Amino acid sequence: MPGLLLRTLRGENLPTRPIWLMRQAGRYLPEYRALRERKGGFLALVYDTDAAAEVTLQPIRRFGFDGAILFSDILIVPYAMGQELEFLAGEGPHLSPRLIDAALDTLNAVPARLLPIYETVAKVRASLGAERTLLGFAGSPWTVATYMVAGEGSRDQHDARALAYRDRDAFQAIIDAITETTVTYLAGQISAGAEAVQLFDSWAGSLAPAEFERWVIAPNAAIVAALKARFPEVPVIGFPKGAGEKLPAYARETKVDALGLDETIDPVWAAKSLPEGLPVQGNLDPLLLLAGGAELDTRTHAVLDALAQRPHVFNLGHGIGKETPAAHVERLLSVVRTWQG
Numbered sequence: 001m002p003g004l005l006l007r008t009l010r011g012e013n014l015p016t017r018p019i020w021l022m023r024q025a026g027r028y029l030p031e032y033r034a035l036r037e038r039k040g041g042f043l044a045l046v047y048d049t050d051a052a053a054e055v056t057l058q059p060i061r062r063f064g065f066d067g068a069i070l071f072s073d074i075l076i077v078p079y080a081m082g083q084e085l086e087f088l089a090g091e092g093p094h095l096s097p098r099l100i101d102a103a104l105d106t107l108n109a110v111p112a113r114l115l116p117i118y119e120t121v122a123k124v125r126a127s128l129g130a131e132r133t134l135l136g137f138a139g140s141p142w143t144v145a146t147y148m149v150a151g152e153g154s155r156d157q158h159d160a161r162a163l164a165y166r167d168r169d170a171f172q173a174i175i176d177a178i179t180e181t182t183v184t185y186l187a188g189q190i191s192a193g194a195e196a197v198q199l200f201d202s203w204a205g206s207l208a209p210a211e212f213e214r215w216v217i218a219p220n221a222a223i224v225a226a227l228k229a230r231f232p233e234v235p236v237i238g239f240p241k242g243a244g245e246k247l248p249a250y251a252r253e254t255k256v257d258a259l260g261l262d263e264t265i266d267p268v269w270a271a272k273s274l275p276e277g278l279p280v281q282g283n284l285d286p287l288l289l290l291a292g293g294a295e296l297d298t299r300t301h302a303v304l305d306a307l308a309q310r311p312h313v314f315n316l317g318h319g320i321g322k323e324t325p326a327a328h329v330e331r332l333l334s335v336v337r338t339w340q341g
Helices: 004-009 030-039 042-047 049-063 076-081 111-127 141-150 158-166 168-192 209-230 244-254 267-273 286-291 294-306 326-338
Strands: 067-069 084-088 092-096 133-139 196-201 236-240 258-260 280-284 312-316
Touching (some): 004 133, 004 312, 030 042, 042 111, 049 067, 049 111, 049 326, 076 168, 092 141, 111 168, 133 168, 141 196, 158 168, 168 196, 168 209, 209 244, 244 258, 244 267, 280 286, 286 326
Parallel strands (some): 067 133, 133 196, 258 280, 280 312
16 A cells, blocks of 8 residues: 555545655754765765665654655756756855856757666665555746856845846747756656655745746646646646645646645635645745754644644645754644644
């Protein structure tokens, strides 16, 4: 029988809520920090398939989450499309050449850069029991495009938003190319053993409504349709962070199987406003997990209670912070595991 997480993503409203946490494989774990110190830079760690599989499995061994999320990065897609990628200490990721300076057609794709990621997926799947779900992922085209255009992250995605207004055709070509590569990438992860996939759209909240329709909803709908044509039983989770009141339209028009909610969304509103029966995921504030204490228990129960009438995967509203104590994660797990709806 499929595990608790996979059953929930497929639409079962089960009395026990599955739980996994975004960025659960990462810097808050001492075992990760030790491995990172031995292996060197982040990208080297991602491309060492044994090490990347180990990182993916570390939080499963420690906490027993219901899902393992592939250890990788959303910028693997532009890397495979031909941009160079480096992670600089204290500065984050850098892509070159920036598409604010260079044309898309000057990039020379290197699809072989995707192959080690599939190998990592296969190694993790071979090590997971049947009760654990392996989650693959990719960045959503809009968010990936913001990095490709600017060459790095930014507070308001100014360069990408301006290019999208100034040259609609050029920006559409970028989005279309990312969409095509993302379908290939996620299909490869599924073929290697991923049982569900998530589309991360971290910067969806920066767009005006009409731009959201064109650069978030449309490409995500295309990705979901392409994956469903090949893998109809594999759930796709959409996570358009910051989408707010645009979430119901996103859910209806993209046809995602489940919807991630960030911490700004009132779960009571979500329960009433989203399509009936749609599985949801989220949405505890990561800073509350960092803080811990009695309020963590109270707010966790509030999220669980608000979403009790639909399939619900418990998660954070975004990624777990690197300073979060492991003891707080253990406390959260205890609250979720003992909740009775």
